[in-house]
Amino acid sequence: MAILLDGDTKVLVQGITGKEGAFHTLRNRSYGTNVVAGVTPGKGGQDVEGIPVFDSVKEAADATGAEASLTFVPARFAADAILEAADAGLGLIVCITEGIPVLDMARVYNYLRGKDHVLVGPNCPGLISPGKANLGIIPFEICAEGNVGLVSRSGTLTYQIVNELTQRGIGQSTCVGIGGDPIIGTGFVDVLARFQEDPETEAIVLIGEIGGSDEETAAEFISRNVTKPVVAYVAGFTAPPGKRMGHAGAIITGSKGTARAKAEAFEAVGVRVGKNPTEVAELVQATVS
Amino acid sequence: MDLFEYQGKELFERYDIPLIEREVVSSASEARAAAEKLGPVAVKVQVQIGGRGKGGGIVLAKTPDEAGQAAKRMFDEGFKDMPVTRVLLEKLVDIEHELYMAITLDRTEKRYVAMTSSEGGIDIEEVADTKPEAIRKAAIDPLLGLKHFHVNRLVGGFPQQAREGAAELLANLYNLLVATDATLVEVNPLAILAGGRVVPLDAKVTIDDNALFRHPDLAEYQKEFTLDPTEARAKEKGLQYVKLEGEVGIIGNGAGLVMSTLDVVAQAGGSAANFLDVGGGASADLMATSLEVILSDPAVRSVLVNIFGGITRCDLVAQGILEALERIEATVPIVVRLDGTNAEEGRKILADAGHARIVPAATMLEAAKKAVDLGKGA
Numbered sequence: 001m002a003i004l005l006d007g008d009t010k011v012l013v014q015g016i017t018g019k020e021g022a023f024h025t026l027r028n029r030s031y032g033t034n035v036v037a038g039v040t041p042g043k044g045g046q047d048v049e050g051i052p053v054f055d056s057v058k059e060a061a062d063a064t065g066a067e068a069s070l071t072f073v074p075a076r077f078a079a080d081a082i083l084e085a086a087d088a089g090l091g092l093i094v095c096i097t098e099g100i101p102v103l104d105m106a107r108v109y110n111y112l113r114g115k116d117h118v119l120v121g122p123n124c125p126g127l128i129s130p131g132k133a134n135l136g137i138i139p140f141e142i143c144a145e146g147n148v149g150l151v152s153r154s155g156t157l158t159y160q161i162v163n164e165l166t167q168r169g170i171g172q173s174t175c176v177g178i179g180g181d182p183i184i185g186t187g188f189v190d191v192l193a194r195f196q197e198d199p200e201t202e203a204i205v206l207i208g209e210i211g212g213s214d215e216e217t218a219a220e221f222i223s224r225n226v227t228k229p230v231v232a233y234v235a236g237f238t239a240p241p242g243k244r245m246g247h248a249g250a251i252i253t254g255s256k257g258t259a260r261a262k263a264e265a266f267e268a269v270g271v272r273v274g275k276n277p278t279e280v281a282e283l284v285q286a287t288v289s
Numbered sequence: 290m291d292l293f294e295y296q297g298k299e300l301f302e303r304y305d306i307p308l309i310e311r312e313v314v315s316s317a318s319e320a321r322a323a324a325e326k327l328g329p330v331a332v333k334v335q336v337q338i339g340g341r342g343k344g345g346g347i348v349l350a351k352t353p354d355e356a357g358q359a360a361k362r363m364f365d366e367g368f369k370d371m372p373v374t375r376v377l378l379e380k381l382v383d384i385e386h387e388l389y390m391a392i393t394l395d396r397t398e399k400r401y402v403a404m405t406s407s408e409g410g411i412d413i414e415e416v417a418d419t420k421p422e423a424i425r426k427a428a429i430d431p432l433l434g435l436k437h438f439h440v441n442r443l444v445g446g447f448p449q450q451a452r453e454g455a456a457e458l459l460a461n462l463y464n465l466l467v468a469t470d471a472t473l474v475e476v477n478p479l480a481i482l483a484g485g486r487v488v489p490l491d492a493k494v495t496i497d498d499n500a501l502f503r504h505p506d507l508a509e510y511q512k513e514f515t516l517d518p519t520e521a522r523a524k525e526k527g528l529q530y531v532k533l534e535g536e537v538g539i540i541g542n543g544a545g546l547v548m549s550t551l552d553v554v555a556q557a558g559g560s561a562a563n564f565l566d567v568g569g570g571a572s573a574d575l576m577a578t579s580l581e582v583i584l585s586d587p588a589v590r591s592v593l594v595n596i597f598g599g600i601t602r603c604d605l606v607a608q609g610i611l612e613a614l615e616r617i618e619a620t621v622p623i624v625v626r627l628d629g630t631n632a633e634e635g636r637k638i639l640a641d642a643g644h645a646r647i648v649p650a651a652t653m654l655e656a657a658k659k660a661v662d663l664g665k666g667a
Contacts, residue, residue: 101500106431109399139599154545156597182396235548238555
């Protein structure tokens with residue numbers, strides 16, 4: 001089962017002929033992802049190691065029946081690439097690109113609002129259903145098939161925690177990196193709802209960080225709608241107020257948005273919070289064993 | 290990026306937003322000369338932080354001498370540890386009433402949110418707490434834009450004589466926001482002058498850094514910003530660096546992992562000297578530069594390099610560390626924890642080099658403890 005993605009999902013890659021696009025496309029294919037096409041405007045008719053390249057998403061989807069897109073298109077064209085994938089009718093759009101202007105994303109988000117497309121990212125590592133398929137840049141070597149669903153705003157911090165889980169023999173159903181930008185397509189709540197529905201997922205790990213109020217919203221959602229055990233982690237306890245820490249989303253303003261406020265929101269609804277990545281893995285181990 | 294008030298007001302002028310007669314100066318003598326032309330003035334320090342009113346950053350000067358003295362003090366003393374390179378002088382006006390107006394891109398709503406208050410001039414959060422009925426809000430879909438009904442609702446709580454001017458001003462602020470890729474435009478206070486004219490007394494504008502590629506003119510504004518010298522150097526190299534108060538220098542890849550590293554160092558009884566994210570796919574050269582930046586900070590007693598390789602290859606990180614140590618002499622221990630892509634190769638490169646200052650660590654927690662302990666012993 002897993003969520004959003006399995007080995008049958010037909011995937012096309014936007015920006016497949018770029019350095020990163022080609023590298024990760026081939027890695028994903030080697031892992032079992034069903035990559036059926038690539039798109040780079042002006043390079044239609046070429047191929048990347050046997051994967052046919054098309055000029056537009058519409059042509060690629062029509063010719064191959066692709067259902068999902070993975071996009072590496074550069075920041076200044078990325079919003080257009082997402083809209084193109086939606087226009088071609090793709091149900092799942094995963095955008096890895098970092099540095100997209102937030103106003104572009106606000107327009108994309110509001111265009112997609114109420115429609116059936118699922119957008120993951122931007123500025124995210126994508127998602128992986130271990131043993132089935134990988135749609136993004138999460139290093140699959142550290143993942144293992146299993147029953148813990150993981151959702152995170154971060155990239156490398158996700159790898160750290162996934163690695164700690166795998167080292168303890170705890171596999172994952174699906175790991176979703178939702179991205180750290182202020183406006184992202186899929187939030188914690190969307191993914192939590194899917195994990196709650198997924199019969200293969202027995203426990204959930206949520207990795208948050210300072211800034212915004214998505215963790216607080218997630219805590220509220222968990223208290224009402226999630227019956228599976230959830231373990232959370234929040235990064236940024238020692239981040240000083242008002243300082244920008246790399247992620248555009250991770251800005252603290254006043255007391256709201258602090259790591260402490262988020263951890264307290266989780267604890268108030270019975271979600272255990274690990275104080276470091278190792279403790280998160282230990283708490284999960286205690287939960288599932 | 291947060292603009293200085295005088296830069297924000299330059300943008301206001303471009304978008305037909307009325308302003309009070311003003312002049313920006315970079316010396317006390319210029320301030321004196323400007324005050325001779327303007328008459329009695331408000332002398333306003335130009336910094337990218339708040340709290341100017343309470344912190345002595347705004348001085349009312351009746352004479353050119355007073356204006357010159359106030360400016361001199363600001364240039365000489367700085368403001369809240371920040372150096373001051375610009376001061377704004379603004380003609381004193383008769384204010385009847387102070388309002389508030391702002392538009393921001395809201396991450397929760399995922400739309401613009403415009404907000405007005407019939408009580409301005411003070412902390413807006415305080416108004417929200419004590420007099421919530423004074424505040425009006427409207428969410429604006431960026432695909433639809435600001436409409437008449439939004440404007441009518443937003444200015445409807447203002448005194449009658451100010452509504453027309455405020456409505457026009459709000460529309461122009463929205464135009465400015467969209468055209469410049471701003472994520473925040475805030476006017477506090479927005480003044481009603483004797484006679485009913487509505488003018489902004491302050492201007493807070495934040496521009497989306499990711500959109501600067503399509504605004505080369507706005508990118509120029511950054512040249513006026515004052516940065517910590519180490520921060521300036523890191524920025525030049527494209528590194529995400531923030532100076533902090535502690536003694537353990539931190540290098541990591543990915544903002545979340547670096548923040549987590551800061552926390553783990555604190556849990557081990559230490560405190561981080563900085564936040565430094567080398568980003569994804571860091572090259573040996575970038576790694577070397579990062580280490581140079583960290584080691585140039587005299588507060589650093591030990592360094593913790595925490596890398597989880599995804600796109601980033603740990604062998605390149607290891608090479609970068611060794612390259613840096615050829616270019617500069619390290620006087621403090623450097624604890625290195627490598628995991629993920631090519632971690633074994635990376636660890637081997639460091640082990641083979643056998644550098645006296647490099648201390649390997651197997652896990653993130655062990656690395657934090659070693660860095661803290663070694664820093665205390667150094």
